[in-house]
Amino acid sequence: MAAALDVVDRMRKEGVEIDVMGYNSLVAGFCRAGQVDAAWAIVETMKVDGLHPNVVTYTTFIGEYCTRKDIQEAFNFALVDGLGRDGRFLEAYALFREMVKIGVVPNHVTYCTLIDSLAKAQRGNVSLALLGEMVSRGVAMDLVVHTALMDWFGKQGKIDEANTIFQHALLNNLTPNHVTYTVLIDAHCKTGYIDRAEQVLSHMEEKSGQEAALDVYDDMSRQGVEMNSFVVDSLVNGLIKNGKMEEAESLFKDMSSRGMLLDHVNYTTLIDGLFKTGNMPAAFRVGQELMERNLLPDAAVYNVFINCLYMLGKFKEAKSFVAEMRNSGLEPDQVTYNTMITAHCREGKTHKALKLLDEMNRRSIQPNLITYTILVAGLLKAGDVEKAKYLLNGMTSAGFTPTFMTHRRLLQACSESRRVDVVLEIHEWMMNSGLHADLLVYNTLVHVLCYHGMTRKATVVLDEMSKRGIAPDSITFNALILGHCKSGHIDNAFGIYAQMLQQGLSPNIATFNTLLGGLESAGRIGEADTVLSEMKNVGLEPNNLTYDILVSGFAKKSNKVEAVRLYCEMLNIYEVEGCITLLMSLHPTLTVASMAALAELNVVNHESTFGDVADG
Template sequence: MRNHDIVPILPLWNGLIHHFNASGLISQENDCAENGSFQMQPNLITYTTLISSYCKQQGLEEALSMYQEMVTNGFLPDVVTYSSIITGLCNHGRQAEAKMLLGEMKNMGVNPNHVSYSTLINASFKAGTIMEALSLQNQMFVRGLPFDVVVYTTLIDGLFKAGKPKDAEDMFGILLDHNIVPNFITYSALIDGRCRLGDFGSAEYLLKEIEGKNAVQNIVAYSSIINGYVKRGMLDEAVRVMRRMVKQNIMPNVFIYAALIDGYFKAGKQEGALALYNEMKIVGLEVNNFIIDAFVNNLKRFRRMKEAQALVESMMSRGLLLDCVNYTSLMDGFFIEHKESAAFSIAQEMSKRNISFDVVAFNVLINGMLRLQKYEVKSVYDGIRELGLAPDVATYNTMINAYCKRRDLENALRLWNEMKSRGILPNLITFNTLVGGLSAAGETEKVLDLLNEMTLMGIRPNLTTHRILLKSCLKSRRADTILKMHEQLAKMELKLSQAVYNTLITAFCRLGMTRKATSVLKEMEKRGILPDTFTYNALIHGYCISSHLKRAFATYSQMLNEGLSPNVATYNILLRGLSVCGLMKRADELFGEMKERGIDPNASIYDALVSGHGKIGNKKESIKIYCEMITKGFVPQTGTYNVLISDFANAGKMGQARELMNEMQLRGKSPNSSTYDILICGWCKVSNQPDLDRGLKVSYRTEAKRLFIEMNEKGFIPCENTLFCISSTFAKPGKKVDARKLLKELYKRKNI
């Protein structure tokens, strides 16, 4: 146009820029803006259109630069300009700057509109700063700004995701009261929220309502129900809804297939996942990043990251570009496999490809680095701030957990206060992490303060909270302390489930307080909560550790009479109880009964039987069971080997005892102090036999001496019997008592 000396009028030029912006043709838009700038000065509309375009195309820095140029050239931004930049900042996780810009708008006399507030409210919910979101909602009320369907939908979706379903439903009621017609996005938010609560009947009713009103049928609504079913493991129902979509002439997209494939993989149904993958390809859908992520996550669960990396490289060779989520999954998988160099390589590749870390990727990196325990918590935390990323609740949970594991409660509490001051609402994971850290440190008063704060925030304790606190109370060994904590949690609206009562019964049984445990069982049954196998196992264990085997077997019989099936843990507890008491005939009968029920014994059961027979001198039977154990691929514990070694040593068969020690080490079991005590005493005993060949005597004593030195090098303290054997065997006549005293004094000092 310039070549023909025709100067376009500015509105026409702005219209052209706007057209390119709406079409996503940013390069043409930039060319148009640059060409136009030769013969005309851009106005407010030009700048605003360009800023909006940059923000939509992830060019936030260019948008901010354009904003500065606009102000320098004397153009004051309007509400559209500000709203565009606020959207760009929120999309980049720079919520604090967006909020500051909202304040600047007010100072410049530009009134924020419902779009500005809606964007910030949505960003606040996503960042977990729920109080901030509700504060912005209140500001809208005060300013008299209209609430349209977009604002209401944003609030409904955010409240559901924040765990406030009642408030979300109330908001939907207000929307209807104001005669605002909900759109398909509103319905999708409602459906998704109800699916999160497990209320699928209501969710499907809403779906029918959309279909019945001939409203715009949206694939997102179906996706919400399908995702809800998948998360609950109800895969058949999820597929049923997908088939229903097809009947409504709505074709499932690749994202729905990705959710289903991932769900089938998580359920261990590999064939179902692959069938869906093949179906997806038949209908002509291309593999995308979500499908790749489903396959990578599946391989990650089975610690097969080498295969995952090969799959990704194959897909990349076909032109698929990985996104931040894909890289994050790969990095997480390598950290799980303790391959930190591979994980860091992934992070470096992200940087080379200019893929920005989001807060999730950084959380994975933080978690992986802290798991290695090679990095300072503070330096890792400072890294996220230097990158300009706003830490979310998951970041704070990771950092607080790291400090608690290092018993640095001062810094853990500092972060706790910091997250609240930033408007990030702690969740149940935050509370449980801090409760665990404070409980382990014996900070009872601080734990109680935390529980009070939890109540004020409207967060209910769960089974994990209950277990952490009861475990802490076990240290007191007082029934009243345990009950008091249980009752306090019940007042905080802890759901009294079977699992909660089982935890309480287990706590009492571990202390041998079976009467208290039985009274809890009665209370549980009064509430209509039936005991299960776990409940009876806890009671049986309580009776066994209290040496009340008759009551243990009476409870076992009661369990069978009530139609409950014992499991391997039931037999493990009973067989250990019998083995400790030396009742091996009854143990063998029970072992046979277990096999008849089709329950395969585990390593722990074999350990109990080998030890039990060995302790009563039934060497033949203990060796027989030991051989069966090895044949089935189980490796005995060091204590089980010690029983067998002791059996041979007592019979003077030190060659076989030595072979067993060598075998246990070959199988990856290290000898302990007792192993050395048994062998040293055994070699000393055989070396002191009368009429023993001198050469054998020297050989046996050399072996005893070698083991004694090895024991000392490993830092083990010999028992008194070992010291007696060594001093009796090696001291000169008349010096044995002095030698034993000297050895005892030496090891006493070493122990100190």
């Protein structure tokens, strides 16, 4: 080994610059001489010099091990102690394939090392291919491989696949550890599947799931699974998202009382949830507890308080927190400023929002795309189109490219403003900036135009979509139908409906309710039978809104008998004694003739809809 280092030192003293190829030559020389330890010393020196061994380097070692008849050790040594450990997973995979080609049969260690490494590097598809190969060769999977694959599937949002891997581990008598549980709990909670998180921990035992997240916690405690702040944050987050704030607080307090060292993330999650449910006193109490535990609030904690106070309209209190943040030695960051800018734009105080942008620049805090989107949307909503355009140009000059989300947000802002006429101008600017609109953007544009009665312009947009190869969907056509109905162009609405069918799109209940609403508004409710017939032909049943439209329409046409018949059909109530007397007492405006016609219908009162019947 010393000889190897001496060689490198002599070369350096003579001014020879050694690259990867040079090191590989040295490695090859020592391996040929049978001095493997010296060759590995060269590799370590190579790393110190900032160079990375490559496949050639490790193949050289493999050749030497093969000479010694220890092929498998050579293979594993290169993968485990070499490329895999250095985080160079794709090179490790390439080496793996080379060795398989020359007849080396990978063993359990080889497969598990490579699958685990690739999954952690988010190369899960390659891991899955290796898994299939591993199973076909009859090589057993260990818990590390199962957990790595569960983690990858969870991060991809593929919860069913993650659960399948978990069940496979159980079937192979592998005992999940706290890492396995943490991975699955986090995946389920983040996707809102609290009930399924509980099922994982109860080994597929079906439960009611009413207190799912707390049961998960209890199961883990009973099974002696080690808890950590990551698990707690996943559970608390899941409970909050599912509206179970009391359970989240209870779990948090329980973990704290057990002496677990909760961190800033745990506290921030709970404080944010408490604020969003309007429980300010509890949020401040948790913040006080954080400080009592000598966990000084960080920027994330302050940002939660500032954001929630602004959302509650408490500007004075929010500003005091910004001042306190600075006094504690922390500077407001992008998140802080974006929060303040959002609050001022929401209140229509765009001049203050623009001052904050100037302040960001003075303090060398780089605005991001979110900052510009908030400001431009705020200016458009306030009707200050020229300033909005100026800022849009500033955004592109700063190197920011608008996204589809930016595009949609600005179109929506135009809809909410006093200058909805500029919506197409903003759309054109976005398209000219190099952004290619997707279906969601076009649907937003069509909706905005139709909502404001600009159906002709919306039809032009439909043609633009066709030219760009973007096929409209049922949402696009529903918006157009609604626009024509709102404008009183009911025949045009039916024309759009026919076009929708010609393109092979299936109407939904919203389509039919919109058409019925158009007929009702136009005083043509008598034509509703055709719409109802088509609705039933496509397998749709009327819902409450359908009946409300029909009842209201027939009542306005003074057809009270049909209105009440439909009302009774909606409620599906029969043989109700005394209902006629009840109707007369509640709505004496019904005529005797109407009551006689209703005598066989047995109806009961339903205030919102029945009011239309009686007043018609």
